[in-house]
Amino acid sequence: MDFSFTDEQQMLRDSVSSFLQRSYDFDARSKIVRSAEGWSRAIWEQIAEIGLLALPVAEDAGGLGGTAPDLVAVAEPFGAHLLAEPFIATLLAAPLLASVEDERLEGIMEGSKLAALAYEEGHGTADPSHIAMTAHRDGERFMLDGEKRMVLAGGDADLLLVVARLEDRLEDRLALFSLSPDSDGITIKGYQTIDGRRAANIRFSGVQVEKDDLLANDIEDALRKALDTAILALCAESVGAMGELLSRTAEYASTRKQFGVPIATFQAVAHRLADMKIAYTKARATLLYTAALMEAGHATERDMAILKGQTGKLGREVGEAAIQTHGGVGMTDELAVSHLHKRILANDALLGSSEYHLRKVGNLSRS
Amino acid sequence: MDFSFTDEQQMLRDSVSSFLQRSYDFDARSKIVRSAEGWSRAIWEQIAEIGLLALPVAEDAGGLGGTAPDLVAVAEPFGAHLLAEPFIATLLAAPLLASVEDERLEGIMEGSKLAALAYEEGHGTADPSHIAMTAHRDGERFMLDGEKRMVLAGGDADLLLVVARLEDRLEDRLALFSLSPDSDGITIKGYQTIDGRRAANIRFSGVQVEKDDLLANDIEDALRKALDTAILALCAESVGAMGELLSRTAEYASTRKQFGVPIATFQAVAHRLADMKIAYTKARATLLYTAALMEAGHATERDMAILKGQTGKLGREVGEAAIQTHGGVGMTDELAVSHLHKRILANDALLGSSEYHLRKVGNLSRS
């Protein structure tokens, strides 16, 4: 039994960290997020150059075939540095393109093209079985109507991948369509999220899809796998952010003085730091353990729910404690603290909140 | 708007308190609880002499017609002193006897006879609609089968009042039977409860009841009223116990020294004391407010659920905090602290736990 990173994983993690420390400190990141586009294509190209966009793609599809621990090694520093670029969007889209052997995958892995997965339909479509959007058959073509929400990178993508039900298939089969964002009948409302990502709500009004653009008519297995990978990465990001919050808050508490002494000497503050450390340690242990289970091919639905549920819940505790400990300055836009908390909150809300997942744990008895 | 005790209520409260301080301090009470009978008939007679057993009975039935605040004035000190005697049992039984103008009420109010209400059927029969026991008509008589559990004073009573459904009546009507504990077919298993009360599980196997012993065939309204009164008294007892825990713990924390200083100077201890005080204050405010609503005839089902739910939940918080603050000695049988906590726990479990009642609050939208 061993939950440590391999030397290669540790090197990968260190190199990602030092790249971000160099090029993506809080000030640099703030400028990027406040820019018109809201993210940096230059940074994105560098991320692609290191090979990180090929990481989630299997080797036989031309990717690096990264394991779950590999992904954790990368996503923890991404979370600690509040990456605004569309890494999670790519994690969702690239493996799906790989699963249907789509040639456009190469451009995605190179960072020259962006793909977005239009999956979510509002209020946390935590499970593929919640997908309601239907594709109507119209002769040789298909007609899409409905709305997809919180499509990560949905306003910037060169390629939209849309999950919908084929109306004449069995209810539990999901199809995957590929669409250009310029297609007739598509309205895209892009926005920034509280944690500095770009996303979009996308309305489909009688959008016609050619037969060839039905990439798969039974994507559910591949979709679930992609969602699990994205959940792992979201949680690793959050754990990275929690670690950052813990070290920043411990540092602040040991230097900020009130009543003539560092506030860390007040037991109420000290014990809150202790609770933050316990929460962080629990979350990170869960993350590493789940990554090891995934790598061994033994992660169950329950394991994924535990990871997502615990990370969201513990992350909120850590974020709220960090703000409270910082007091007034924690309430501002000016320190990383509030942004790290917002990243954790957003990651919690994406792909099923802690409420949803912890409840699922209760419903799924341990075998 | 006024939630203060009247002068009369304050006098009543003071006289009950000083009687208990005189005759019922922790050592005296411990001896009583450890005695074979488990409670003191001498104390009971004195309680009757002060008139407290006539308090819950309407004036036109020969009682004192005490109001909800009157009852609070009495039950708070009872809780603080961990009264083991069957006051709650009498609160449940006496008003029901009054409602059917039963002459045996007088002996109950005088303290010479004990009545027990056999209502509960196991696992918290929090609402009369949960009663499942059925009385079968057998010619002119009735036949009772089934089991009543956690019958307060059930092993000591001279008279059992049994709630059951008449099999040929509408489902939502409850009947009240009177029975001698010596009747054929009755098996009584008496026991002490964790908080030093006496109670019993009572099994009825083909118990024959004469027609005259059907005291009422639609007791539900009177029963609900008696249950509300008992809930008020249980909550007042618990609030009394919480106040006692708070003052004992604050006293202990300011005298017990560790690391050369009173432990109350440690912020973790101080903040726990603050939380205990907040919890106690919230619970007592809820108690007084609800008593005022009851007196004004405006207490709803939701109000009663809030009172019972909050008292159970806040009481547990206070009790657990008191034990933790006392450390090792809080874990022993030797201090009142653990006994006060057990009284609060037992009061929570009786007539619907905080879990049950708080959930009811959620289900009953505020009008």
Place this chain on the structure above:
Amino acid sequence: MEIDFSPELEAFRAEVCDFLDTAPTPEIREAGRKLTSVFAPFEQVMAWHKILYEKGWAAPSWPKEHGGTGWTVEQRYIFAEEYRRRDLPPLLPQSLGMVGPLLIDIGTEEQKAKYLPPILKGEDFWAQGYSEPNSGSDLASLSCRADKDGDDYIINGSKIWTTYAHHANRMFMLVRTDNTGKKQQGITFLLLDRVDYPGMTIRPIVGLDGFPEQCEVFFEDVRVPQSGRVGEENDGWTVAKHLLKHERGGGAQSPTLHRGIERIREAAKDTPSGFGTSLAEDPVFLRDLGELEADIASYEAFEKLGVSGHPMANDPSWPSMNKTMNSVLTQRISVMMTRVTGNEGLPLQHEALRVGANVEPLGSDLELVAMPYYLNSRATTIYAGSNEVQRDLIARTAGRGA
């Protein structure tokens, strides 16, 4: 014990409803619906303040002789309930709830005559200059200095977390006038007639919710008259402690919390639980709501005991308990709101939140406000004396009154 349930109160309620249904402008209503803070959008809330003043209802908690309403506690709650039920913006607390009551209690006759009427009328808005960058929880360590010079003080230093200073025309503040004794001594309470004295600079601070609600205020040789002093020189700590009592509690706050629950229940009807029903019918959600509602009901009981003058409320830590409970409940409500909105609360919608904006929100009203409200309300356990400071105070008399 006694609670008034008389029919006359229902007539009063009808009068209140009628007024609140008709008097506010559409902009005022919009400001209330888009509220994401305890501090309402300035322009609209001051307009509403003036309308309430005309009706005589701007300051229900003030004594009648200074323009209060003379209502019973029951009436005050009816007013607060109907007010909140309509999502009208709460009047800003700094003038009406803090410096006003303070002056009523201990101001000179001149100060009362000069300052109370424009506060009541909604003509003046006062900012509160207490905290400093190095004096937060340890407020008494403040160092912003006022030196006597003739009939004036010369102020140097800075204040921070000065809510709405960029909207204020007046300011009350604590300054250091003596450095020699204990830190609580040597503090003086000052009223500033203007916030545009030469040498005064106000810098808005953008909050984590994206809005500039707080400010930093810099003083460089700012000359103000000594007549603005409240109480004695070097006795400002006593004055401030007196005011804190007003700041930390005592209004009719529970209706705001109850209204939060109503909005949550309303929005829950249209929200899937993820487990087959709407959230409004989901047993888990209802249980959590029940727990919160019961706690709000207990807070209401606590608050009414206080406002009605129950002996328990004489406890010196009552205001601290009030502040602690209220802040935590506000945060719990805000969390529950974001639980309803889920990831629909993630988009930043600053433009749509502006009163008068012609930008359609991406989703429902609650989805628009829940997340910024949650983020903003993290401040409630920090401001007006952090909850840690309150617990220190409560612990000092923990055993008393039990």
Place this chain on the structure above:
Amino acid sequence: MEIDFSPELEAFRAEVCDFLDTAPTPEIREAGRKLTSVFAPFEQVMAWHKILYEKGWAAPSWPKEHGGTGWTVEQRYIFAEEYRRRDLPPLLPQSLGMVGPLLIDIGTEEQKAKYLPPILKGEDFWAQGYSEPNSGSDLASLSCRADKDGDDYIINGSKIWTTYAHHANRMFMLVRTDNTGKKQQGITFLLLDRVDYPGMTIRPIVGLDGFPEQCEVFFEDVRVPQSGRVGEENDGWTVAKHLLKHERGGGAQSPTLHRGIERIREAAKDTPSGFGTSLAEDPVFLRDLGELEADIASYEAFEKLGVSGHPMANDPSWPSMNKTMNSVLTQRISVMMTRVTGNEGLPLQHEALRVGANVEPLGSDLELVAMPYYLNSRATTIYAGSNEVQRDLIARTAGRGA
């Protein structure tokens, strides 16, 4: 990263199951079912200890050369899972988990040879004499004195919270041998060969659950040989700190917690929720259970990281985090159990709880044990260094490793 899921492990599991299904006597099983504490009924658990020793499985966490099993981490968890699944009583920790590992680490060869074998065999049971009436959280202030006299020490003073001292035949303890320096100095760690030395008195203390689990031990001129010292004189604090690491964590504890959940789920099938279904089908109960189970799963991950030697576990506060998490989860489990049993848990059933009693319980097994278990488990956040003390320790290195 690597977890062993090989088929060989299933063969090992089969061997474990087979043994655990057949080896324990009915009394041992009964003692496990009636467990209401971390400390199992003495007589039966020592009988079970001897049976496990015969099999070679008494001390899975000891080094193989001292009688450990040499199992992999995976094997240890399989053993613990199957053990707990059968509700077998856990072996007492004082000898096997505390003084034993301590002697292995830093005892003399003589001490190892003398004391380890009878511990392993279950012949000896050691009590732990640490706390004193005035030295609880502030353990280093202890005052029970040992004065040198020839080759002996003369002990005077008392110890309290000495679990099962009335069952012990040996005792390890901390004594004050010097009063001149810092309080942590001048403490010595002693092994006592007997607990019936002249001048030693043991008084059992009845706990809030009604059982005498703790004791007070009085020493009046008790003469013991100096050869029982571990480490140097006046260096006992270092020894005790070393031992605390063993006391505060590091076993395979999560299976015990998982088993608690299983018992709860099982009992919930027969319990009405009060809202129309059984508790086992009640969404609210299942949500709360899910939250607790997920937290136990996180603890399991934490524990496995520690046992498998992950670098994070080098953090000096790891044992404190372990103790904090484990104690709180134990208490949460116990609360959940009493939630299932409701008022059926209120009757005192001391007689029915006795192993070998011929008294029928009033209700189910869980109803018999839940309340005393809940009450007893209040101690978990107090003993072995209160959770407040642990948090102090954790806070000291809060930022490290993040």
